[in-house]
Amino acid sequence: MDKNSVGIVETQYFTFAKSPNEMVLDSGDTLGPITLAYETYGELNENKSNAIYICHALSGDAHAAGYHQGDKKPGWWDIMIGPGKAFDTNKFFLICSNVIGGCSGSTGPSSINPKTKKPYALDFPAITIKDMVTAQKRLIDHLGIKKLFAVAGGSMGGQQAVKWTVQYPDFIRAAIVIATTTRHTAQQIALHVVGRQAIMSDPAWNNGNYYGKKTPEQGLALARMIGHISYMSDQSMGEKFGRKLRKKENVSYNFSTNFEVESYLRHQGDSFVQRFDANSYLYITRALDYFDLTKDGKLADAFTNVKSKFLLIAFTSDWLYPTYQAKEMVKALKINDIDVSYIEVDSSYGHDAFLIENEGQARLISNYLNRIQKESIDES
């Protein structure tokens, strides 16, 4: 454990929307009770003005930093969160929660449906990015925080961050939005379509009713493999694997794992199924595909009531969310005279660049947070 780690952390749980006060979802359906798994790092200051909400990506969870007791691997954004790091826990109070629909402690399709006492499976209602944010707002209210210093996230986390600024304009000082889009394109939808189809084609999926039985491991692993190709870049895959064969002495023309990249993808798929629920994958990818911030196709109109400032980061080799999508958002924000800093980071790591050791990104964020902090003092 490095000296800049937040150390040992524990996941906490917040339950709300209990009967008869279920949460009304974007779809009109209701859901309750809802539990959010969350973690916090750093200390909330006296006037509760130093809170930053960290939103996770498709396969993330509430465990963003530090170590769970006995674990060897830290949380998914440990490189960015800790004392002296980009999100400096000496200054800020960080909150990260697992999204609703998820499978890492928050209420999702694998949770028990109070009406049937069995897992929801496909009886779980449809959820959207808006619903994820609505639930996060409930947690913030519970913590007594009146205004977030910032909300931040990459990929799906970035979509939540943007949605926060639109949904609760008076509640956010700054949004740090990384490697994301304001609406999914046909290609992005297509990649998810194939992943969902892979899960639903697995006989073990059984129309979503596999809890307590054989799970659709093969389908979910396939979906993850497809995802992984889109998270890396042509260049990063080339540099990492090239055309390397797995065992030079054993080049067999068979259909087992011949290439290094094949072995890597299979490992990614196989390890993913140990920690992720296939139905959650269906629900969350659909939430992503339905995400569309534009109003009748006009993105600028979405930001008319927004009051927060923005730091936007995009990566040159990100082909899942190409930089032109970030630029569209910059333009729409500027049309509304919103303070936006946009940085295109030259990286070969593709979409996953935001998760990878990245000195540039860390400095951009810490500098930006310092600036916002200074401005907020000047303003007050």
Add this chain to the structure above:
Amino acid sequence: MDKNSVGIVETQYFTFAKSPNEMVLDSGDTLGPITLAYETYGELNENKSNAIYICHALSGDAHAAGYHQGDKKPGWWDIMIGPGKAFDTNKFFLICSNVIGGCSGSTGPSSINPKTKKPYALDFPAITIKDMVTAQKRLIDHLGIKKLFAVAGGSMGGQQAVKWTVQYPDFIRAAIVIATTTRHTAQQIALHVVGRQAIMSDPAWNNGNYYGKKTPEQGLALARMIGHISYMSDQSMGEKFGRKLRKKENVSYNFSTNFEVESYLRHQGDSFVQRFDANSYLYITRALDYFDLTKDGKLADAFTNVKSKFLLIAFTSDWLYPTYQAKEMVKALKINDIDVSYIEVDSSYGHDAFLIENEGQARLISNYLNRIQKESIDES
């Protein structure tokens, strides 16, 4: 049928490598007898100097142009082949054959193994791009042609075309090489890995033994869907589908087909399984993944004995075989002082641009063939 169609055509069959003269494959294994399904368009001239070999892509077949009796759809490159078209059948004799390992009339894993009297399935030996070309050369010998005027193809067809120039340097006057690469990168291998995994994960695949039983339709359809995403571009998908929902009046938050792009991909997958054999998909994609023209990583060294001229075409929006790969080949050819014309066509259609109505490509090819014809007369 337009007036520039080659009209009604029939597939022909050529069988060779009969016992005890089986063909020795790249792997060292032998295969025989081998049948090639092929079609020809136009007339072979008296001195047999006007023959052009057309090589097909992964999912193609011998039926490149014209109509089979009763069919409404013409061959896969009908827009390019016919009287007055890019490959002008008034001037040239076109030959197109189904690759070995294929499933459209040529010997492949679904063919009967003479030793067992049952389909080969996975007893079919591994085949490579070199083996495909070797078999094509046997057909050319059979037709009494001493030198090809040209060899042409896109995608996997382009790989065969390049291989022809290396493998039979005295036999080719010109190669027309479109939307292809000289070796698969990790990303390209990865896309195939997932496709193969989808097939092998389908219980109906049954280790390749599904002939006469339920076929691995779902796995093969998934593989085709993944492929299709890589054949189109972000832009072409966006223009064709955008975020359009399939039925506006019926937006249901379920997991059925909600988006137009979803419906399209499913249709592509479902129609593919009607005409393609899953084991052939495994064998042919593996041949593509193993294709590597470089010698110890040096591409220029591969072309030292090449005598043909080259027309190379790449498409700006092709992300399966990006233009940088074509440029690498141009450089390697120029290092060997080989006559190469390289054109980067500005297209939004992605990899599939070479198959799509494309006035620019057609003129490039017809002009190039005219130039080669003129030069060959000047030389003689």
